[in-house]
Amino acid sequence: MYRAALFLFVSLFLSTQAQARLQVDDPAILQALEAKGFSFKNLALELPGAAVSNKKLFENPAYKSIVLEIVSDLEAARRNDRTLAPSMRSTHRLFDARWMYSASSSYELVGVVNRLDRAPFRAGTCGEIRFLYRLAYKDSKGTYSRLPLTFNVVYWAEPSANNSCKEAALVWEKFAKQPASTSSPASLRISSLKSVEINLQSVRWPSTIRPDMGGYAEYILRVFERRGDRFVAGTLENSPDVDKLQKDKTLKSRLLAWIQDPKNLTLIDRGIAVLPEEFLAKKGLSVALDGTHRLANAPFHQLFTEEDFTNTVLFGRKNVRTPHGLLRRLNDLSCVGCHQGRTVAGFHFLGIDRKETDAVNAIAMPSSPHFLRDQLRREEFQRALLEGSEAIADRALSVRADKGEGGAGSHCGLGDLSFASWTCKPGFECRALIADDKVSRTGVCTPKSPIAGSFCQPGKITHSLNPHFDKVSFSKEIACRGGQFCEDTSVGFPGGMCSGGCEGLNEDEVCGSIAVLQSFNECLAKGKLTFARCLRENVRPGALARCSEHMPCRDDYICTRTGSGEGACIPPYFLFQLRVDGHPAP
Numbered sequence: 001m002y003r004a005a006l007f008l009f010v011s012l013f014l015s016t017q018a019q020a021r022l023q024v025d026d027p028a029i030l031q032a033l034e035a036k037g038f039s040f041k042n043l044a045l046e047l048p049g050a051a052v053s054n055k056k057l058f059e060n061p062a063y064k065s066i067v068l069e070i071v072s073d074l075e076a077a078r079r080n081d082r083t084l085a086p087s088m089r090s091t092h093r094l095f096d097a098r099w100m101y102s103a104s105s106s107y108e109l110v111g112v113v114n115r116l117d118r119a120p121f122r123a124g125t126c127g128e129i130r131f132l133y134r135l136a137y138k139d140s141k142g143t144y145s146r147l148p149l150t151f152n153v154v155y156w157a158e159p160s161a162n163n164s165c166k167e168a169a170l171v172w173e174k175f176a177k178q179p180a181s182t183s184s185p186a187s188l189r190i191s192s193l194k195s196v197e198i199n200l201q202s203v204r205w206p207s208t209i210r211p212d213m214g215g216y217a218e219y220i221l222r223v224f225e226r227r228g229d230r231f232v233a234g235t236l237e238n239s240p241d242v243d244k245l246q247k248d249k250t251l252k253s254r255l256l257a258w259i260q261d262p263k264n265l266t267l268i269d270r271g272i273a274v275l276p277e278e279f280l281a282k283k284g285l286s287v288a289l290d291g292t293h294r295l296a297n298a299p300f301h302q303l304f305t306e307e308d309f310t311n312t313v314l315f316g317r318k319n320v321r322t323p324h325g326l327l328r329r330l331n332d333l334s335c336v337g338c339h340q341g342r343t344v345a346g347f348h349f350l351g352i353d354r355k356e357t358d359a360v361n362a363i364a365m366p367s368s369p370h371f372l373r374d375q376l377r378r379e380e381f382q383r384a385l386l387e388g389s390e391a392i393a394d395r396a397l398s399v400r401a402d403k404g405e406g407g408a409g410s411h412c413g414l415g416d417l418s419f420a421s422w423t424c425k426p427g428f429e430c431r432a433l434i435a436d437d438k439v440s441r442t443g444v445c446t447p448k449s450p451i452a453g454s455f456c457q458p459g460k461i462t463h464s465l466n467p468h469f470d471k472v473s474f475s476k477e478i479a480c481r482g483g484q485f486c487e488d489t490s491v492g493f494p495g496g497m498c499s500g501g502c503e504g505l506n507e508d509e510v511c512g513s514i515a516v517l518q519s520f521n522e523c524l525a526k527g528k529l530t531f532a533r534c535l536r537e538n539v540r541p542g543a544l545a546r547c548s549e550h551m552p553c554r555d556d557y558i559c560t561r562t563g564s565g566e567g568a569c570i571p572p573y574f575l576f577q578l579r580v581d582g583h584p585a586p
Contacts, residue, residue, distance in 0.1 A: 022378055024112040024179045025366065027354045033109060037184045040107035040133045044153045044196050051106060054135075058101035065230040067100045070200065073220050073283065077202060081468075084203065088524055088581050093204045098586035099135060099147060105586065107133040107151060110351025110366075112179070114172050116157055117381040119165060120272045120393045121237070122194075126157040126165035129172075129190050132349055139584050143530055144356045146577040148201035150347060155190035169385035195234055198222040199339065199347060204573065204580050206521075211490035212459070212472040213289045214556070215573055219346040221284035221335045235280035238273065238333040242302050245279065252303065255279050259330070260312050268329055269317040271395035284335045287467040289494045289556045290434055291340025292399060292411075296467040298337065298439045300330040319397065324441060325418025331439075332397045341398030342370035342411070344558050345572035358532040360513075361576040364567035365559035369409065369552035373401035399442075408453075408508075408545070409554035410445040433495050433555075434472065435460035444554060449481060450498050452509040453545020453569050455554065456486035457496030484543065487514070492571050494556040499542045510546040512560070512568035513539040524582055531582040535574075544568035 024030065030038075037043075039051035045062050057063045074097050078084045086096035099105045109131065116127035135149040160167040171189045175182055182188075203218040210216040221239075224231035245252045258264055258276065267273035287296045295301060306323035320326045331337035339346055348368040353361075365372075377395060384391035396402045399411040400422055406412075412430035413419030424430050424445035432443045433455050446454055456479075459472040472489075477496065480486055484500035487493040492515075502511035516538045523534035546566065547559035553569035560575060562568045573579045 021173070021176050022114040022375060022382065024176060025110065025352050027110075027352055029179050030109045030111070032180055033112070033182065036182065038109055038112070038131065040109070040151060040153070043131050043155075043185060043193075044133075044151060046193070053103050054099070054101050054105045054107070055103040061229050062226070062231055065232075066196065066198070066224050067097070069222070069224070069231075069233060070100065070198065070220065071097045073222075074202060077218070081203075086580070091205065091209050093206075093579075093581035095149070095200060095202045095580040096583070096586055099137060099149075099583075102137065102586035104139050105135060105137040105147075108136045108146070108351075108354070110134045110150075111349055112175075113349065114176070114378070114382065116165060116168060116172070116385060117378050117391075117393050117395075119391075121274055122156065124159065124163075125191075126159050126168040128194065129155050129157050129188055131155070132351065134351055137583075137586070138356075141530075141584070143532075143584055144358075145361060145531075145583065146351075146353075146357075147583070148345065148347070148578050148580060150199045150349070152197040152199070154194040154197060155185075155188075156192055156194050158189045158191045165385050165391075166388055169382055172382070173386070193226055196224045196226075196231060198224070201346060201578070201580050206573075207490060207492040208521075212474070213470075214489045214492050214494035214571060215289055216468075217288045217346065217573070218467075219286045219288070219339060221286060221339060223282075233282045235277050235282055236284050236335045237280075238275045238330075239281050239284050239335045240275070240279050240299050240303060241281035242299050244281075245303055251278070256304065256308060259326075260309070262313070265312070265314070265317070265320065265326075268326070268333070269320045270393075271319070271329070271333065271397075272393050273333060284339075286336040286339045286346060288340060288346055290461065290470075290472065291343070291346070292440045292555065293434045293436045293461050294340070294467055294470060295439055295463040295465060296336070296470075297340045298327070298331040299334050300327050301439055302465065319418060321418040321420075322416055324416055328418065328440065329397060332399070338398050342373070342400075342552075342555065343368045343398075345578045350578075358576075359561065359563070360532050360535045362561040363558065363575065363577075364561040365547060365549055365552065370398045370401070372549055372552060373404055374398075376403050377401065406445060407551070408445060408447060409552060411442050412445050414441055414443045416441055431458070433458055435475070438463055446554075447508075450478065450484075451481065451506060451545070452484060452497075452499050452543035453554070453557070454478075454480065454498045455495035456480055456498050457489050459495075487542075492573070494571060495554075497557075499544065502541050502543055505543055508546050508551075509543050510562060510564075510566050510568045511541055512544040512562045512570065514542040514544075514570070515539055515574055530584075531576045535576070544570060 083092045084094040111132040113130040119127040131153040133151040136146040138144040205216040207215045223234040225234040309323035406425035413422040428445040430443040480498035487497040520538040557569040558572040559567040
């Protein structure tokens with residue numbers, strides 16, 4: 001017992017240290033950094049001076065070129081779905097592009113992240129330093145919120161004169177310990193701007209429209225590269241252009257041969273493969289909910305079958321041991337696959353809320369379970385650089401880190417050899433939340449004795465190439481523990497969620513608030529009160545799963561802040577800042 005407790009303490013301590021060292025995310029420090037040249041204007045557009053509103057930014061041709069491309073994407077979505085509109089009165093809600101050039105909106109720096117572990121993805125560099133920004137607004141009435149749009153401004157980290165990355169690691173250590181003393185971005189030894197990468201929740205349907213999944217959302221993924229005074233669309237890493245490849249059989253055959261090359265198979269297995277640009281797409285669209293089971297998020301399953309790899313030699317590999325495991329790994333390396341692998345509403349990093357954030361709109365855990373679980377691996381890489389030893393960049397799949405997994409919400413194996421090591425800790429069992437015979441034949445670790453937050457409505461998915469027509473059919477409901485009941489998927493709780501009153505809570509449960517759907521939606525539809533007030537006045541107390549950085553929520557749930565300051569798991573679109581609809585007009 002003592003050894004187990006000591007191991008847990010050390011693991012948690014190391015995890016906390018890694019998170020502190022590999023990212024800077026304190027809002028006060030980040031605001032101070034913006035004043036020193038770390039604003040979106042400074043780093044994405046390489047313009048001097050203080051941060052400005054998006055209306056002012058739109059005067060810049062480089063920023064305008066990005067906005068017009070996103071506007072074009074949104075218009076294309078609307079042409080394909082005439083019910084889409086940026087209004088609560090529409091059944092299908094569209095992101096209001098005016099926020100990108102509004103006088104009341106701007107981009108807030110929410111994190112500076114060390115990704116030196118990505119050095120293998122570009123020879124001659126020491127990986128990346130990422131500057132992450134969230135779109136936010138404050139209107140004339142004083143309503144403040146962030147929106148579900150992130151800009152990831154990526155710079156290459158420079159090697160030293162002798163091509164060593166130790167100095168880059170040392171520079172980061174100094175920055176992370178005293179970020180407020182940093183004089184300028186140049187002190188981080190960043191070289192040329194690699195790209196500006198966008199993740200935008202473009203579409204949301206409420207659970208009343210998609211009752212079998214508890215709602216529906218789409219996320220536009222884009223990469224932009226600087227060309228003169230404009231940005232142009234770049235390719236998405238490891239993300240095949242499915243339409244082009246399906247039409248060009250010769251190109252598709254070349255991709256198959258590339259994958260089957262033993263040298264490339266080794267890199268795929270290690271998680272550091274880089275597909276040649278000729279195969280890649282310039283736009284990605286990831287979909288939620290039940291994201292790991294959606295064919296739209298599995299481009300390699302759209303292109304190939306398991307039979308295509310029947311004669312491919314996979315013996316002795318760590319992650320890719322079966323044709324299904326190979327396709328799953330390839331999907332996970334793509335942008336759309338990774339952004340639906342243990343994410344928070346399609347995002348891996350959302351940032352800590354500023355103090356002006358309304359309590360009913362506040363996040364307790366600002367990064368995804370994948371981001372948190374991956375910190376130990378990234379810390380090991382950083383430590384190796386500092387010590388001058390070999391730094392191993394190999395990475396596990398986004399849904400299951402090599403260490404610290406097996407508790408509630410962890411993905412687990414259901415028989416496929418590639419996932420045989422994905423077991424659950426004592427007290428948990430591996431169960432299929434979504435039965436899936438094609439895209440993702442793995443389950444979720446769930447308590448043997450259900451508690452608040454446990455899933456209770458398992459189902460089976462029927463895939464479609466058009467994600468609008470994916471369908472989940474429910475199987476027999478799982479009984480919750482005595483005194484609790486199953487909150488239904490159809491009212492916004494994906495997979496169902498055990499809950500009840502706040503009496504007799506155990507150590508893994510916390511008392512939180514659950515929206516009363518009908519009165520809450522009626523309040524929003526009237527348009528007289530703010531989202532926050534409608535939510536605050538139309539909730540009831542309920543038992544929820546407790547969460548923290550060391551105990552993340554299961555898929556399709558987010559760790560939000562309760563009145564007591566503790567974390568509680570609820571569906572992400574219950575939060576104002578993580579949905580495109582319900583905000584005031586720009």
